[in-house]
Structure formats: C-alpha cells, structure tokens
Amino acid sequence: MISVAGRVRNVGPLLSRIAAALFGGYALAALASVAVLALPMSKPQAVLTGMLASFAIYAGAVIWVFAVRSALRAWTGLLVVAAPLLLAAWSVW
Amino acid sequence: MKTVQEPRPAGQGIRQSMSDLHTWVGLLLGWVLYAMFLTGTVAYFKDELSQWMRPELAHQTELPDQAVVAQRIADELGTVAPGSPQWSMRLPDGRNNSVYAFWRTATGTPGQRGFGEANFDPATGQKVTARDTLGGDFFYRFHFQFHYMPVIWGRWIAGVAAMFMLVAIVSGVITHKKIFVDFFTFRWGKGQRSWLDAHNAVSVFGLPFHFMITYTGLVTLMALYMPWGEQAAFKTPAERQQLNAELSAFIQPGKPSGQAAPLASVEAMVRQAQERWGRDNVGRVTATHPGDAAARVAVARGEAGRVSMSPQYLEFEGTTGRLLAVHEGVGAAAETRGVLYALHLGRFSDSVTRWLYFLVSLAGTAMVGTGLVMWIVKRRQKLPDPERPHVGFHIVERLNIVTIAGLSVAMTGFLWANRLLPQDLVARANWEIHVFFIVWLLTLAHAVLRPAKKAWVEQLWAATALLALLPILNAVTTQRPLWHSLVEGDWVFAGTDLMCWVLAGLHAALAIRTARHRPKLRSTRKPSREPVTTSATLRKGEA
Numbered sequence: 001m002i003s004v005a006g007r008v009r010n011v012g013p014l015l016s017r018i019a020a021a022l023f024g025g026y027a028l029a030a031l032a033s034v035a036v037l038a039l040p041m042s043k044p045q046a047v048l049t050g051m052l053a054s055f056a057i058y059a060g061a062v063i064w065v066f067a068v069r070s071a072l073r074a075w076t077g078l079l080v081v082a083a084p085l086l087l088a089a090w091s092v093w
Numbered sequence: 094m095k096t097v098q099e100p101r102p103a104g105q106g107i108r109q110s111m112s113d114l115h116t117w118v119g120l121l122l123g124w125v126l127y128a129m130f131l132t133g134t135v136a137y138f139k140d141e142l143s144q145w146m147r148p149e150l151a152h153q154t155e156l157p158d159q160a161v162v163a164q165r166i167a168d169e170l171g172t173v174a175p176g177s178p179q180w181s182m183r184l185p186d187g188r189n190n191s192v193y194a195f196w197r198t199a200t201g202t203p204g205q206r207g208f209g210e211a212n213f214d215p216a217t218g219q220k221v222t223a224r225d226t227l228g229g230d231f232f233y234r235f236h237f238q239f240h241y242m243p244v245i246w247g248r249w250i251a252g253v254a255a256m257f258m259l260v261a262i263v264s265g266v267i268t269h270k271k272i273f274v275d276f277f278t279f280r281w282g283k284g285q286r287s288w289l290d291a292h293n294a295v296s297v298f299g300l301p302f303h304f305m306i307t308y309t310g311l312v313t314l315m316a317l318y319m320p321w322g323e324q325a326a327f328k329t330p331a332e333r334q335q336l337n338a339e340l341s342a343f344i345q346p347g348k349p350s351g352q353a354a355p356l357a358s359v360e361a362m363v364r365q366a367q368e369r370w371g372r373d374n375v376g377r378v379t380a381t382h383p384g385d386a387a388a389r390v391a392v393a394r395g396e397a398g399r400v401s402m403s404p405q406y407l408e409f410e411g412t413t414g415r416l417l418a419v420h421e422g423v424g425a426a427a428e429t430r431g432v433l434y435a436l437h438l439g440r441f442s443d444s445v446t447r448w449l450y451f452l453v454s455l456a457g458t459a460m461v462g463t464g465l466v467m468w469i470v471k472r473r474q475k476l477p478d479p480e481r482p483h484v485g486f487h488i489v490e491r492l493n494i495v496t497i498a499g500l501s502v503a504m505t506g507f508l509w510a511n512r513l514l515p516q517d518l519v520a521r522a523n524w525e526i527h528v529f530f531i532v533w534l535l536t537l538a539h540a541v542l543r544p545a546k547k548a549w550v551e552q553l554w555a556a557t558a559l560l561a562l563l564p565i566l567n568a569v570t571t572q573r574p575l576w577h578s579l580v581e582g583d584w585v586f587a588g589t590d591l592m593c594w595v596l597a598g599l600h601a602a603l604a605i606r607t608a609r610h611r612p613k614l615r616s617t618r619k620p621s622r623e624p625v626t627t628s629a630t631l632r633k634g635e636a
C-alpha cells in the first residue's frame with residue numbers, strides 16, 4: 001500500500017507541472033502581450049502583435065514545462081523569462 | 094495492479110515526455126476537438142448548405158447587380174427597422190442567394206442594445222419567406238461557440254480546446270522521430286500499428302494545415318482570450334476605437350444630430366465601390382444613423398480576390414453621398430491578423446481551393462478521430478481482463494463512439510429535421526437544432542446500452558442510411574430533386590445531394606471495416622501468447 005505522503009510525493013510534481021503549464025503558461029503569455037507595448041511601434045500595432053504572438057508563447061511554455069527534468073526547473077524557467085517581461089510590462093502599465 | 098502510469102521518473106527522454114503530453118492533452122479535449130473539426134469542415138460549405146436548407150429560394154442563375162440590391166434592401170430596412178442607429182447587410186454573391194442583414198433596434202434606454210436580423214430576397218427586397226432555419230450557420234456557430242450556453246462560455250471552451258490542440262500538434266511532432274519515413278509507411282491489418290500509421294499519415298499529410306488552422310482559430314478570437322495588452326494600452330473608448338478601426342469595417346454610430354434627413358442614394362455609393370473592386374466584389378454595406386443628418390455609410394470590399402480580412406471600405410457621408418475616406422490599408426500587425434483570419438475562414442477561395450480546404454480539414458478530423466481510437470486500441474492490449482475493462486477505458490470507448498459515429502448521425506439528423514419539420518412550427522429553426530441534440534443523445538444512450546463493437550457498427554450504418562436516403566427525402570419533400578438540379582445545372586443542390594452519397598459510402602466503408610475487425614488482444618510479436626488470444630476470441634464468439 002502506498003501511504004498518503006508517498007502518493008503526494010508521486011503525484012505532486014506532476015500536478016505542479018500541470019499548474020505551471022495551464023496557469024504559468026497563460027500568465028507568461030499575457031505578460032508578454034503587455035510587455036510588447038514597450039516596443040517602439042504604434043499602440044494598436046503593438047497590442048495586436050502581442051495578441052498574435054501570445055499563443056506561440058503559451059504553447060512554448062507548456063512544452064518547456066513538460067520537457068525539462070523536474071517541476072522545479074519548469075517553474076524556474078518560467079520565472080526567468082517572466083522577470084524581464086515583468087519589467088517591460090511595468091514600464092507601460 | 095498498474096493501471097495508472099507512474100509519474101515520470103527524472104531523466105526520462107524528451108520524446109517519452111512529449112509522447113505522454115501528446116497522449117493526455119489529445120485525449121482530454123479530443124472529443125470536443127473532433128466535434129469542432131468536423132462541424133468546422135462542413136462549415137466551409139455553410140453558404141451552400143444554407144441554400145440547400147432553404148429550398149424555397151430559387152437557384153441563383155445570374156448574380157444580380159449589387160448596387161441595385163443594396164438600394165432595395167436599404168429601403169426595406171428603413172421600414173423594417175425604423176430609427177435603427179445601425180444596420181448592416183451582406184450583399185448576395187456567388188455563394189449567397191439572399192441578403193443577410195442585422196440591425197440595432199432603436200431602444201429608449203441608452204446602453205441597452207437589442208439586435209434584429211433577417212434574410213432578404215435580393216429580387217424583391219422582401220424578407221425571405223423560406224422555412225425558418227439557421228442553415229449551415231448552425232454548424233459554423235457550433236464550431237466555435239457550441240450551443241445551449243452563453244456564447245462567451247462556448248468561445249472559451251473552444252479556445253481552451255484549440256490551445257490543447259496546438260500543444261498536441263507541437264508535442265506530436267517532437268514525439269515523431271522519423272516523420273517523413275513514417276509518412277510513407279503503412280502497415281495494414283496490424284492492429285495498433287495500423288492505427289498509428291493512419292494517425293501519422295493524416296496528421297503529417299496535413300501538418301502545415303493543421304498547425305495553421307489551429308493557430309489562426311485562436312487568432313480569430315484573440316481579443317477575447319488575450320485582452321491584457323489592449324486593457325493596458327487603451328484607457329478611453331476613443332483610443333479603443335482606434336484599434337477597432339484596424340480590425341473591422343463596421344463603422345460605429347456616433348451621436349445622432351437629431352435632425353431628420355433622408356439617406357442619399359446607396360446605389361450610387363455601391364457603384365463607386367464596384368468601380369474600384371469590380372462588379373461582384375462588394376461585400377457589405379453598413380449605415381449608422383440612417384435618416385439622421387449625421388448618417389454615415391460604409392461600403393466594404395468583398396472577400397474574394399485577396400487573402401485578408403483586414404478592413405477595406407469606402408466611407409460616405411449619408412445625406413449627400415459624398416466620399417469621405419478610402420480605407421485601404423492597416424498597420425503591419427493588423428494586416429498579419431487579417432491574413433491569418435482569412436486563412437482560417439477560407440472565404441477567399443474559389444471552388445477548387447474550397448474543396449482542398451474541405452478535404453485537408455477532413456484529414457484533420459480523421460487525425461483527431463484516429464488518435465482517440467488509438468488510445469483505446471493501445472490500452473485494450475494491456476487490459477488485465479478485456480471482458481471487464483476499467484471504468485476509464487469504458488468511458489473513453491463509449492465517448493469515442495458517440496463523438497465519431499454519433500455526431501455523423503446527429504448532423505445528418507439535423508438535415509432531416511430541416512426537410513421534415515412542419516413549416517409553421519413555432520421556433521422552427523430552434524427545433525432543427527433540438528433535433529440535432531436529441532439524436533446525439535440517443536446515440537449516447539445507444540452506445541452505453543450496446544456492446545462497443547456493435548454500437549460502432551450500428552451507428553455507422555445508421556449514418557450511412559440517413560445520408561443515403563437524404564437525397565431521396567429531398568426529392569420527395571421539395572420541388573428540387575436531384576435529376577432536376579442536374580438538368581438545371583444547379584450545383585448547390587446537386588452537389589449537396591451527391592455529396593450525401595459520397596459520405597454515405599465513406600460511412601459504409603467504415604462500418605464494414607469495423608464489423609470485420611478482430612481486435613488483437615495480445616501483441617502478435619509474442620507467438621507464445623497466441624493460444625490465449627484464440628481462446629479469448631473463441632469465448633467472445635460463443636458468448
């Protein structure tokens with residue numbers, strides 16, 4: 001019999017990855033779609049560029065999350081990319 | 094007992110993790126995606142289907158002059174929707190024999206927006222008296238917003254499904270070691286290998302299309318899914334309007350002057366557009382505050398002749414007919430969006446391109462379908478007791494039947510309802526849709542009650558019969574039987590009838606193959622297990 005703790009240890013990282021993919025990925029894509037506004041282009045064009053690119057970023061993030069060796073690494077990667085995007089987004093919000 | 098896969102140990106290869114991702118992402122929303130793919134595929138012919146579903150409207154042998162029609166409908170809208178702050182009409186073209194118009198109703202309370210819509214006969218200007226039906230637009234709308242739920246929910250579900258699809262495509266490609274070698278490999282009658290090869294063939298054959306159609310599908314509703322940039326960038330309605338102008342040829346009503354003034358000749362305005370884009374290439378006429386001194390009219394270019402949905406239109410002063418502005422270009426990102434949008438809808442297509450869209454989109458449907466079936470085939474071999482599968486297996490197996498075979502039955506049932514429901518039934522158009530869902534529910538009940546294989550075969554035969562008999566039903570219930578439309582050269586009707594028989598043939602072939610199929614319960618690569626397989630099959634046969 002597997003104990004509850006053992007079960008969490010087994011399933012926990014997987015759930016963490018799923019959360020990273022679903023919500024982390026979306027957050028990263030949303031952040032990028034705002035960060036684009038810092039680029040030197042007209043606002044409507046920047047907004048549309050951000051929207052157009054967001055799904056590629058989302059998909060890329062999901063692939064990353066499941067491609068790397070551990071859930072921790074998955075989250076770290078997302079945060080490393082998010083940091084500069086957050087700075088850019090901060091400057092235009 | 095090892096029915097659920099253990100979480101992946103660290104260091105496992107990227108191909109394996111991508112394969113797992115592909116399997117589960119594909120399965121989780123696979124049924125939704127299958128329904129989206131098939132209804133979307135059919136929706137490439139939605140205008141033709143709409144014509145077929147309104148048999149009272151005569152076959153359009155010659156395209157009427159769009160300028161004359163526009164004036165006629167504008168006059169009619171003046172009486173149908175008096176005081177409307179905005180109306181918009183889609184003019185008849187090679188694929189539409191009626192004018193579809195919608196309008197905002199004049200309401201006393203500001204902020205409250207009501208809409209009216211109707212189809213008009215281009216020859217008379219009167220509302221179409223054909224049977225009440227949503228026509229092919231039902232499949233079109235179901236494709237991205239489903240039914241029986243607020244459209245926003247439906248669109249979000251469609252968006253999540255499309256995002257899963259995108260991930261499934263990318264992970265599927267990474268999983269694939271020898272994408273081109275495998276494309277030319279086909280192992281018939283080898284159980285799981287054959288399903289895998291079929292899945293690979295339809296997926297790889299249409300890969301650029303499947304990727305394009307998924308991504309562009311997300312693009313069509315991107316402002317809903319990713320509103321954050323827009324919210325950060327624009328604080329006022331005027332700024333937001335700047336963005337809308339990049340996306341749409343619908344001009345927005347400003348403030349009315351309150352001074353009554355008749356609309357100038359719409360015909361003359363459309364004439365100017367015809368000079369610019371060609372006689373039959375005017376798409377849409379929109380007016381804001383018609384009958385008011387502040388009226389504006391926009392005449393938009395048709396969809397043929399360019400692969401982009403970005404707005405191109407002439408803007409006129411409503412009371413004088415003076416050309417105010419020519420909108421022919423948008424920014425680079427807006428044009429990109431316009432091209433991606435147009436690629437998804439495929440409305441620019443001539444009939445050859447449209448058939449290609451249909452076929453490769455059908456391959457996409459088959460990609461999702463074979464993927465769903467493969468999940469079952471792969472796991473059946475590993476079942477400890479094939480006679481009593483675990484509950485997850487059971488659910489997936491039944492849902493596959495309902496989604497794949499059942500949807501064909503339900504969609505054809507919708508067309509039967511169009512011919513059989515009484516003309517004067519209240520809310521008739523809605524009842525056609527109710528019939529679609531009732532039939533689909535019946536296939537669910539059937540799939541649950543019958544053994545899986547019998548359910549597959551019976552539902553595929555049901556779809557075959559319904560499709561095969563539909564042209565006959567059409568001949569009996571309308572004045573436009575197949576032999577008549579063939580003689581008349583009415584390819585909308587003849588094509589639909591003939592296509593029913595082609596699809597009936599497809600379903601019959603699937604039914605026959607499924608009926609003949611003997612599932613291999615154990616891997617054939619291990620001959621020592623062969624006797625077990627035979628005895629298991631025998632037991633099944635005796636039962």
